[in-house]
Amino acid sequence: MRTALLLSVLFSFSFVLRANGEDSYKGPVFDSHLHYSATSWAQYSPGDVLQKLDSANVKTALLSSTPNEGTAKLLAFAPGRMVPGLRPYRNAAEKVAWYKNSELVSYTQTRLATLRHKAFGEVILGYREDLETPQMAQYLAMAEEQNLVLHFHTSAAVIEALFEMRPNLKILWAHAGFSEPPDVITRLLDQNPNLWAELSYRAEDIMGGTDLEPEWKTLLLRHATRFTIGSDTWQNGRWQNYQYLIDQHREWLGKLPQEVAGKIAYQNAEVLFR
Numbered sequence: 001m002r003t004a005l006l007l008s009v010l011f012s013f014s015f016v017l018r019a020n021g022e023d024s025y026k027g028p029v030f031d032s033h034l035h036y037s038a039t040s041w042a043q044y045s046p047g048d049v050l051q052k053l054d055s056a057n058v059k060t061a062l063l064s065s066t067p068n069e070g071t072a073k074l075l076a077f078a079p080g081r082m083v084p085g086l087r088p089y090r091n092a093a094e095k096v097a098w099y100k101n102s103e104l105v106s107y108t109q110t111r112l113a114t115l116r117h118k119a120f121g122e123v124i125l126g127y128r129e130d131l132e133t134p135q136m137a138q139y140l141a142m143a144e145e146q147n148l149v150l151h152f153h154t155s156a157a158v159i160e161a162l163f164e165m166r167p168n169l170k171i172l173w174a175h176a177g178f179s180e181p182p183d184v185i186t187r188l189l190d191q192n193p194n195l196w197a198e199l200s201y202r203a204e205d206i207m208g209g210t211d212l213e214p215e216w217k218t219l220l221l222r223h224a225t226r227f228t229i230g231s232d233t234w235q236n237g238r239w240q241n242y243q244y245l246i247d248q249h250r251e252w253l254g255k256l257p258q259e260v261a262g263k264i265a266y267q268n269a270e271v272l273f274r
């Protein structure tokens, strides 16, 4: 037990050393997957959150929260640093079936009318069939009319179905599908010019050992203007390790040409949400 603990401490220590190493990316970061949800409010004040962002040289963030009041709190505290996304639900219970809940359509309309948002989501969607509700048709119409970027955590199949329904949507694909392999991500980016892929939870896929995985390297270079990075602070453990999550990205970004790293770390999200 003690040996395992010691090993894991040594491992994370050596990783941190590597992540802060000479060749890691040192420039500014746009965190395009931030949450400030109710479960974090007691532990981290808006001031604490900003301090974490500052220490990690994170200049801007795409923010969504459960409930949306978390987004409003941080936005009021640091308006120039937060790009607000709207979640079409008010609590964790409503998260399960928001795409077929009419009450939430009017909630979303009201909320969108009162505060200027740039994104719809992050939302999680399991199946293609979930897109076929009348409520979802209303959400997608709203997103298109108001030029909101959809921040969807979903499969490649759902992304493809979304573009079949409405080719003009702009989609930021959370975690690049979480477990979708590089060839699938390549195909979707090739086929859909309005698709961007956000890479929270993917740092270890991109760089398993001491260098970039070859398929990922090819993909990141091929679509250098279409990737963004993020932390996904959905629980306090991820807030606690915030610096580490950003440093993990800095490490693999450092293996790319500087110009490409700068785009993925910051500029692509800036262009998308400007």
Ligand SMILES: [Zn+2]
Pocket: 033, 035, 122, 232, 233, 234
């Ligand atoms: Zn998330």
